[in-house]
Amino acid sequence: xxxxxxxGGVHPEYRKERTSESPIVALPLPRALYLPLQQxxxxxxxxxxxxxxxxxxxxxxADRGGSVSAPVHAPTSGRIAAIxxxxxPHPSGLPQPTIVLEPDGADAWTDDLPSPIADPLDTDPxxxxxxxAWAGIVGLGGAAFPSAxxxxxxxxxxxxxxxxxxxxxxxxxxCDDRVMREHAAEVLDGARIMARALGAARVVVGIEExxxxxxxxxGKAALAAAGVTxxxxxxxxxxxxxxxxxxxxxxKETPARKLTADLGVVxxxxxxxxxxxxxVRFGRPLLARVVTVGxxxxxxxxxxxxxLGALVSDLVSFCGGLSxxxxxxxxxxxxxGQPLPSLDVPVVKGTSGILALTTEETNERPSQxxxxxxxxxxxxxxxxxxxxxxxxxxxxxxxAAAKIGVRDCVSCGSCSYVCPSHIPLVHYFNYAKGHLNxxxxxxxxxxxISTLVEARRSRxxxxxxxxxAAAAVRKTQEAATTDSEARA
Amino acid sequence: xxxxxxSLAAMGATLGAVLGIAARLLHVEGNPLEAELQDLLPGSQxxxxxxxGCAQAAAALARGEAPVxxxxxxGKAVAEKLAKKLGVTADLSEHxxxxxxYALINEDLCIGCLRCIGECTADAIIGGPKxxxxxxxxxxxxCAKCFKICPTEAITMCKVPVTLGTWHWDxxxxxAPAEHMH
Numbered sequence: 001x002x003x004x005x006x007x008g009g010v011h012p013e014y015r016k017e018r019t020s021e022s023p024i025v026a027l028p029l030p031r032a033l034y035l036p037l038q039q040x041x042x043x044x045x046x047x048x049x050x051x052x053x054x055x056x057x058x059x060x061x062a063d064r065g066g067s068v069s070a071p072v073h074a075p076t077s078g079r080i081a082a083i084x085x086x087x088x089p090h091p092s093g094l095p096q097p098t099i100v101l102e103p104d105g106a107d108a109w110t111d112d113l114p115s116p117i118a119d120p121l122d123t124d125p126x127x128x129x130x131x132x133a134w135a136g137i138v139g140l141g142g143a144a145f146p147s148a149x150x151x152x153x154x155x156x157x158x159x160x161x162x163x164x165x166x167x168x169x170x171x172x173x174x175c176d177d178r179v180m181r182e183h184a185a186e187v188l189d190g191a192r193i194m195a196r197a198l199g200a201a202r203v204v205v206g207i208e209e210x211x212x213x214x215x216x217x218x219g220k221a222a223l224a225a226a227g228v229t230x231x232x233x234x235x236x237x238x239x240x241x242x243x244x245x246x247x248x249x250x251x252k253e254t255p256a257r258k259l260t261a262d263l264g265v266v267x268x269x270x271x272x273x274x275x276x277x278x279x280v281r282f283g284r285p286l287l288a289r290v291v292t293v294g295x296x297x298x299x300x301x302x303x304x305x306x307x308l309g310a311l312v313s314d315l316v317s318f319c320g321g322l323s324x325x326x327x328x329x330x331x332x333x334x335x336x337g338q339p340l341p342s343l344d345v346p347v348v349k350g351t352s353g354i355l356a357l358t359t360e361e362t363n364e365r366p367s368q369x370x371x372x373x374x375x376x377x378x379x380x381x382x383x384x385x386x387x388x389x390x391x392x393x394x395x396x397x398x399x400a401a402a403k404i405g406v407r408d409c410v411s412c413g414s415c416s417y418v419c420p421s422h423i424p425l426v427h428y429f430n431y432a433k434g435h436l437n438x439x440x441x442x443x444x445x446x447x448x449i450s451t452l453v454e455a456r457r458s459r460x461x462x463x464x465x466x467x468x469a470a471a472a473v474r475k476t477q478e479a480a481t482t483d484s485e486a487r488a
Numbered sequence: 489x490x491x492x493x494x495s496l497a498a499m500g501a502t503l504g505a506v507l508g509i510a511a512r513l514l515h516v517e518g519n520p521l522e523a524e525l526q527d528l529l530p531g532s533q534x535x536x537x538x539x540x541g542c543a544q545a546a547a548a549l550a551r552g553e554a555p556v557x558x559x560x561x562x563g564k565a566v567a568e569k570l571a572k573k574l575g576v577t578a579d580l581s582e583h584x585x586x587x588x589x590y591a592l593i594n595e596d597l598c599i600g601c602l603r604c605i606g607e608c609t610a611d612a613i614i615g616g617p618k619x620x621x622x623x624x625x626x627x628x629x630x631c632a633k634c635f636k637i638c639p640t641e642a643i644t645m646c647k648v649p650v651t652l653g654t655w656h657w658d659x660x661x662x663x664a665p666a667e668h669m670h
Binding site for chain 1 (some may be wrong): 530531532533565588609610611612626627629650651652654655656657658659660
């Protein structure tokens with residue numbers, strides 16, 4: 001298959017060999033599962049169970065809170081111990097509403113599962129979308145965007161290609177690699193079902209060339225699946241970004257603030273495809289995911305299939321615990337992952353990796369003045385000018401940075417990675433994007449308040465008008481009565 | 489005599505017509521700066537600046553009579569925007585930005601007197617006579633007028649909490665000075 005070049009990017013040491021050769025192992029059921037109501041982009045889910053309820057595996061605990069939202073299901077049977085605020089797997093460590101489930105150990109499935117869709121490759125696309133929404137499937141690559149919403153993109157656009165993202169360009173992470181090697185048929189079946197939902201004629205699986213076994217196994221499995229091509233893409237970070245993978249496959253760059261779907265391509269992760277296979281073929285909701293537990297401070301690094309809601313500390317102790325004190329615990333990969341303030345946070349749908357990195361691995365150094373070498377400009381995969389944007393942001397001129405495209409930054413971290421002065425460039429952009437969102441929120445609030453003020457003003461005016469009219473009527477009536485009295 | 493009167497009258501008429509037409513064509517509707525400044529203000533007409541409403545405050549700003557820090561609920565963000573629009577440098581280092589706030593009614597102290605409802609320009613407070621009042625937090629813009637009028641001090645101004653949805657990274661610390669470079 002002909003590939004197209006992608007601008008920029010870096011080639012970090014991949015360090016995948018420590019976990020890539022060990023099979024996925026299931027985590028034994030922990031003592032308690034902490035299921036946040038918001039594990040996805042969009043509105044938080046709304047609980048449909050109460051404290052003290054006994055629930056079965058697969059039973060729905062929280063319903064969708066809007067059109068862009070995802071339900072939460074019980075990963076095992078047990079009792080609802082609490083619905084309370086619990087620390088989120090987020091760098092802020094802020095609490096969020098969470099359902100706490102105490103497993104009873106029976107792991108008994110509910111009888112209330114929907115029946116499998118008989119012939120999903122010929123069925124109504126809407127039925128597939130509905131099933132995916134029911135199952136609470138979100139993008140398992142890490143973004144956690146509700147997959148059913150993404151499968152809807154085919155209804156108003158023509159989608160040519162469903163691109164299955166097996167690039168896994170983040171160093172250390174091997175969960176997608178293992179899923180492809182161990183469950184190739186499931187991934188491909190899920191992909192074909194999703195292609196049916198989207199109305200896409202072709203399925204392309206893009207895998208970085210540093211995963212030869214996955215390429216071979218998926219390639220063999222694809223021989224039996226019509227319309228599926230498996231292709232190797234260059235090992236070039238950030239190839240796993242959906243915009244860049246799309247560019248490598250079709251040669252077109254996604255315009256700013258547009259979707260790859262506008263180019264006729266929808267991208268889904270391999271693990272998402274597998275979850276769709278389970279939901280459609282077996283009527284099972286998303287209850288667990290594969291997480292890479294790695295980093296130099298982890299004793300037995302490996303891929304763990306963890307029930308959603310298991311604590312990161314459960315995963316770490318299952319992997320032999322920490323061999324030495326880590327410098328940093330990272331949620332996700334080392335390039336784009338975010339630090340975790342504590343190990344007592346749950347694994348959620350978007351958790352692809354938990355890395356305990358040592359001081360040598362984090363390689364943190366104090367930043368020095370910029371030497372204007374221009375490397376960040378050369379490698380920026382989005383074609384931006386990081387040095388200039390950071391200079392504006394440092395001087396608190398975030399609007400100027402927005403004008404030269406800070407909103408189009410995908411926060412891949414390549415600029416920070418290559419900077420010889422160790423300037424935390426991507427940190428500046430994350431701050432700037434957050435700050436711009438704050439300003440947008442402020443403007444929205446102001447508009448909202450002015451509508452309310454305007455509504456009140458016109459209402460008071462109308463009331464005053466009505467009063468005046470009533471007074472006038474009264475006056476004429478009074479005049480009429482005095483008139484008639486006088487005449488009488 | 490007649491000639492002089494006639495020519496002067498003709499000149500007067502022509503010039504008058506020209507001025508009249510020019511006044512119509514080149515008419516300026518108030519000070520355009522006022523409208524632009526008013527757009528930057530919150531528009532809630534809360535009156536905390538001491539002017540009747542946002543329009544009057546904008547007029548005072550345009551005349552240079554009010555400082556850019558005139559708007560208490562607008563805080564530092566609005567002050568910065570006003571300074572930019574007016575092309576003045578404002579020393580905001582002393583300006584303490586407390587961040588956005590909202591009003592909260594202590595239900596044990598509320599006597600249902602309706603005074604706060606009359607004050608609220610955004611209709612963010614609901615309640616009836618001798619009934620418990622409550623604030624619709626989403627509609628409250630933190631002008632604190634209700635806070636000031638409440639006879640039982642039942643209203644407190646709370647900081648809008650940072651949530652997972654609104655949290656973002658702080659600005660990174662400045663680049664370390666290059667001490668060992670010569």
